[in-house]
Amino acid sequence: MPSELPRTLNQYRLAVRAHELSAEEYLEETCRLIERDDPQVRAFLHLRLDAARSDVRAVDPMSPLAGAPIAIKDNIMMAGERCTCGSRILEHYVAPYSATVVHALIAGGAVVVGKTNLDEFAMGSSTENSAFFPTHNPMDLTRVPGGSSGGSNAAVAAGFALGAIGSDTGGSVRQPAAFCGVVGFKPTYGLVSRYGLVAFGSSLDCIGPIGRSVRDTAIMMNAMAVHDPKDATNVRRPCVDFEAALQSTLAGKRIGIIRELEGLEVQPEIAASMEMTRKAAVNCGASVVDVSVPHILSALPAYYIIAPAECSANLGRFDGVRYGLHEDGRDMTETYSRTRNAGFGTEVKRRILIGAFVLSAGYYDAYYKKATDVRQIITDELDAALQSADVLLTPTTPTTAFRIGAVTDPLEMYKADVFTIPADLAGIPAVSFPAGKDTAGLPIGLQLMGARWSDAELLSSANVLFTALGGES
């Protein structure tokens, strides 16, 4: 085994294929790290290290992922493994089937080491809403890793996996990637199958890869972006090699800066990083343009109507009749209420209640219908902006990782999603990549958004910037 272990999936794969390293050896090292450090980080809800050791023996080094250890967010089904969604209502639930993406990754040579922690049912921005325990940011254990895919991002940052998948509904893959200093990618809605992802906001949810580098997420996308007839919102697209599409220049590319976001308050180091990255983009051949998305600040309120509405329906199935937690009541209504009351945490209840409210008779038009229309406006405006620019550059988050327990006001927590939410509403691809650190040494993440179906081009642009800023592939 080499003295310096590969740090990225790409490096790992090269080493394995060059016989410098075996998949088993690397997995063993990974297990050692997990056993040593996860008790502090707490990225995982369930580990399957013995099963992984067995799986890795059957892997083909020529497969796309070559036996790399991968972590999966615990709201994505993997047959035979528990799938808790970070909730008491599914605390003991074992998945009888695997998500399409999980099948695809395993077929591509991934070895799953475990299921990662998340905010309950993917609702949250810190992983503090997990019913079980919070995850700690590997960069500073007193701080949150972000959420809701906090566990997956922490696992990659801490070296517990060479890649992970999470789900992104309002920013849940990208925001924790920014907080943990890794790359988190939300593909175009409909590119990656959602079959097997426990639904939160059906029209918003995307499964996305998390990696140490942009190239790593591209490698994962090659395995993940399969057409799935079991997901009616999945669109069959021409086959793309995301890794081969990575270029080394931004020549001819226009980087758009959204005018209406300029006035938003962000941590000074983040603003500085934006400035530095703009300059780097120009050095790599890009031009910077000013674009307008007039209603972009309405994205947050629109999201906080649509997502809860969809979740209130999606979480109706958790009633204790066929699976999950069951608490008895005097009649059916009480049985349902007792079960759901015992099973759901406060944030989940809040969102279900908002959702039921905005869909209820008398409120539907003013809230849900209104929000859907505003969503269309924002989508149209973003589409237009992405005619005048190839990609849009924004911060991923207004601040770096905050301390565990620091943000208790739900509304304040919601407002932290202001930069990530628009891409979910519009269904366009967006990626967060590391862009320096703040004065406390905490990672800063910046975001690039691209036009619908321009996933490969977007990753390419992100890769150029990532590399220019010192990122290792």
Added chain:
Amino acid sequence: MTTTIGLEIHVQLATRTKMFCGCSTAFGDEPNTHVCPVCLGLPGALPALNAEAVRLATRLATALGCTVHEVSEFSRKNYFYPDLPKSYQITQFDRPIATGGSVPIVTGRGARSIQLTRAHIEEDAGKSMHAADITLGGETLIDFNRCGMPLIEIVTEPDMQSGEEAYEFLRNLRRLVRWLGVSSGDMEKGAMRCDVNVSVSPDPAKRGTKVEIKNLNSFRSVKRAIDYEEQRQAQCLADCTPITTETRHFDEVQGTTSGMRSKEASNDYRYFPEPDLPLLLLDAEELKSVRAHMPELPWEMQARFERDLGLSSYDAALLTEERSTAEFFQQTIALYDNPKKVAGYMGTEVSRLLNERGKELVETRLTPKALADLLKMVEDNTISNTASKDVLPLLVDTGTTPLEAVRNLGLEQVSDASALEGFAREVIAENVAQVEQFRSGKEAVLGFLVGQLMKKSKGKANPKLAGETLRNALKS
């Protein structure tokens, strides 16, 4: 007193798999054996729409004369009940696949066209079987085999005015869905279910309070329930007892309706567009093709049989009850052009035999050619009509040709003049008294003498010729 009736009918579409997943739609198997993540509402499952369900629904909507909408949308209807795994049903609310349409009926009151409001497709819930008295906190058993079955829901305008009209409507709708191969229409197997809305008002200009009736297991129950409810509401009006808008349960045994125990204030279903299913877009060319290739509808054919072929309304109705029967009839008259005779024979002899055998026409070996040949043999006196009744079972059971059957049974009619003359002489000799009666003017006695001749010929004599031969013999 005016009665206003509207119906909501759920028809199960005859597909192999469910609406949103590939589970089997087969009836009667072990409980909870046709299940998967989708129809069980497991976490992470997603719906995938059945192409055949859309095709069948489109065919039916077109036949009903609906406006079939090229673009329609699915919706979530949210409520909690144990047989609804997702706690929402995927249905169509704002933008159904079809609107308008009608079904013709004929009752004692005459011919009418019952208007439809809309038709839309949706998934069925599971089947709940309640222990005898659920009010005592008993158990309910749930089978999810039915959950996710494809349905088309048809809503009528409040256009019917009697239980009889509702009955005829349902009969005709059932006839149509079977005719088109869209559904078996079997109410007993739950392939067709019906909820009724009834209101009674003394003033024809003002509609009364609407009452919904559920738990109707047959067309007859529908009629009985409406008749009872009509009476009940009329009585209430006479007594000045208020009629509440409610859902009532029909008791099969008593033939009465009763209020269901404290139904909660009407549920807010919080409909919203189904995010897991994009818009359904029907191909315009295919829609045109469906319209162009629509077969003659049962009631159209029935009317044509009466009008152009001169059939009785009884025969026309019988022949157009099932499409296979109608096609059999048409193929038979193509070979033997006597519709009335064919219809008559099918309505009597064939019908009777099918009842005896407990079979449908298509389940037997009888072919249109065989029937045509048989009737031709009767017409040209090769066999007697009576003898044909002995031949028919063989055609039905074994599929032999009439010619073979007649030969095997030795049933050729005796038309040979000398043989008949011989029989006639014997009959005259043996029945002196009757011969005297005939000769003294009693024409009717000839029938008896012909009967005797038929006996002698073991039924094989051609009755007409037998009569002529006897008459000639008696003259001398």
Added chain:
Amino acid sequence: MATIIDKKTLEHVATLARLEITLEEEGPLLGDLERILEHVAQLSSVDTSAVISKRPFMTLLRPDEPSEGLTRAEGLGGAPAMRDGFVVVKNIMGGEDA
């Protein structure tokens, strides 16, 4: 000032969603919900009169071919109560559609 959501509405919505709100939860919950709903209500100032909804169309419908499902044990192995292959539920009163 009139609130968007009052106690009665909260109870109604909680019933619709089959959630139990305890007495301790009620106050803080109402407060949080009020502030959230106030925040999202700012959408009313956006002019949406000219919006045309652009939902995509379904591209592929599923062929009517049987596919492998789950066995009863796989699908319902975690059910709290089963008998003779049926899922058992107690104490249903009234009911939705038959």
